[in-house]
Amino acid sequence: MQAKRKGSSFNMMSSKRKLESIFLFVTGKCNARCAMCFYAKDMDQKAPDLSFDEIKKLSESAGEFNRLWLSGGEPSLRDDLPEILEMFYRNNHIKDINFPSNGMKPDRIVEWLKRLRSSCPDCNITISISLDGFGDTHDTQRGVASFYKAVETLKKVDDAFKDDGQLLKNIATVITKYNVEEVMDFMLWVFGRFNVSTHTIEAARGVTREDGVKVVTEESLRELQDKTALYNIAYADRIAEGVDSGIGKHIARFFYLGLMRAMYNIRASNIDKPTPWGMDCTAGETTLVIDYDGRFRSCELRPPMGNVRDYGYNIQDIVQSAAMKQEIADVGHGYGANCWCTHGCWIMSSIVFNPGKMIPMLLKSNREMKKLNRPFSINETVLQDLETKYRLDRDKLAQIGLVYQ
Numbered sequence: 001m002q003a004k005r006k007g008s009s010f011n012m013m014s015s016k017r018k019l020e021s022i023f024l025f026v027t028g029k030c031n032a033r034c035a036m037c038f039y040a041k042d043m044d045q046k047a048p049d050l051s052f053d054e055i056k057k058l059s060e061s062a063g064e065f066n067r068l069w070l071s072g073g074e075p076s077l078r079d080d081l082p083e084i085l086e087m088f089y090r091n092n093h094i095k096d097i098n099f100p101s102n103g104m105k106p107d108r109i110v111e112w113l114k115r116l117r118s119s120c121p122d123c124n125i126t127i128s129i130s131l132d133g134f135g136d137t138h139d140t141q142r143g144v145a146s147f148y149k150a151v152e153t154l155k156k157v158d159d160a161f162k163d164d165g166q167l168l169k170n171i172a173t174v175i176t177k178y179n180v181e182e183v184m185d186f187m188l189w190v191f192g193r194f195n196v197s198t199h200t201i202e203a204a205r206g207v208t209r210e211d212g213v214k215v216v217t218e219e220s221l222r223e224l225q226d227k228t229a230l231y232n233i234a235y236a237d238r239i240a241e242g243v244d245s246g247i248g249k250h251i252a253r254f255f256y257l258g259l260m261r262a263m264y265n266i267r268a269s270n271i272d273k274p275t276p277w278g279m280d281c282t283a284g285e286t287t288l289v290i291d292y293d294g295r296f297r298s299c300e301l302r303p304p305m306g307n308v309r310d311y312g313y314n315i316q317d318i319v320q321s322a323a324m325k326q327e328i329a330d331v332g333h334g335y336g337a338n339c340w341c342t343h344g345c346w347i348m349s350s351i352v353f354n355p356g357k358m359i360p361m362l363l364k365s366n367r368e369m370k371k372l373n374r375p376f377s378i379n380e381t382v383l384q385d386l387e388t389k390y391r392l393d394r395d396k397l398a399q400i401g402l403v404y405q
């Protein structure tokens with residue numbers, strides 16, 4: 001029987017701002033060397049990861065909160081990750097887990113997801129596999145040959161959780177100088193070959209490992225986002241297919257397209273220079289970042305304010321600390337620090353806490369998406385032509401079970 005997605009904390013509007021999302025960098029270790037990685041410098045410090053017992057103290061003091069966003073480093077390299085997630089589920093009643101991975105460990109990921117779906121039955125899990133382009137492009141951007149491993153992971157996750165509405169599958173692509181020219185083709189191929197729920201594109205941000213990889217401007221990003229809108233609409237339709245009632249389908253589509261387009265609009269406005277988002281940024285009020293070595297921050301782009309060790313690993317003490325109060329005052333909802341950024345996770349995390357701004361934004365965004373809708377043709381010949389054009393190894397794709405020879 002198909003498992004229905006539980007009410008996501010993501011679509012819930014709230015005017016009461018309280019800690020909703022913890023972004024936990026579970027490890028500083030990684031098996032890739034991505035050119036655009038914003039975390040390369042932090043990982044180069046090679047500080048030890050927080051231990052399970054240290055994370056346990058954080059969980060025990062955090063109280064209830066909705067969303068746990070994993071990050072790193074590569075989360076699948078952390079052997080005790082399932083135990084960590086189960087602990088947050090038990091102690092903090094989390095409703096959504098976002099699990100990003102470079103997909104280099106297919107069997108481990110599928111095994112862990114199966115375990116988590118059984119041990120955390122009321123939790124929605126989004127597995128987000130990074131795939132940055134076709135074959136060589138992906139491998140060049142990632143600094144290691146990993147394209148076929150990531151494809152294998154996606155295929156195995158697809159097969160194992162076909163009808164599971166509580167296991168959302170996302171593909172995350174970061175736009176850089178390496179893949180910008182092939183994004184349209186790539187999104188088409190991904191849509192045709194995988195049964196994933198969503199495919200998000202992020203513009204590279206922050207300080208990257210390699211200089212000069214950030215190439216998009218406001219103009220070129222807007223153009224790209226408009227051109228790829230047809231795929232967002234196709235994903236919205238795919239999501240709506242999994243919803244039973246007619247009205248439910250409309251609501252799912254409205255929220256998905258509205259949130260996606262609103263986030264993309266804000267992001268484009270901020271690629272060249274900081275531009276107010278049209279709503280408060282709630283970093284620090286509703287979000288907390290904990291780095292792998294225990295430093296904590298209000299968002300990924302703000303400097304650390306201290307280390308959880310100095311607060312006895314007590315999250316309540318941290319969120320009520322003088323340092324956090326000062327940080328929230330300094331950020332001033334984005335207007336104070338004028339640090340308006342392109343970070344999709346924070347734009348999304350803030351929208352729901354700005355209910356008065358959210359509905360008009362979603363209405364406008366849906367109107368824009370409607371105008372950008374275009375039919376597109378996708379069939380086996382189109383997909384095979386793309387595989388030839390980008391020199392994919394069809395024997396390997398066949399071994400993975402993605403294509404038939």
Ligand SMILES: C[S@@+](CC[C@H](N)C(=O)[O-])C[C@H]1O[C@@H](n2cnc3c(N)ncnc32)[C@H](O)[C@@H]1O
Pocket residue numbers: 030034036037038039071072073074075100101102103128129130172173174202203204205206207208
């Ligand atoms: C930091 S990674 C951690 C998870 C895992 N190691 C991975 O690469 O998927 C989380 C996401 O951030 C993306 N990312 C890395 N550097 C980025 C940058 N400079 N700008 C935007 N996204 C970036 C990655 O591609 C990945 O989708």
Ligand code: SF4
Pocket residue numbers: 030031032033034037038039040072073074102142
């Ligand atoms: S983006 Fe992810 S996989 Fe790539 S180097 Fe950074 S942490 Fe590792």
Ligand code: SF4
Pocket residue numbers: 281282283298299300301302331334337339340341342343346
């Ligand atoms: S606007 Fe961006 S950089 Fe500034 S506090 Fe919010 S999320 Fe952080």
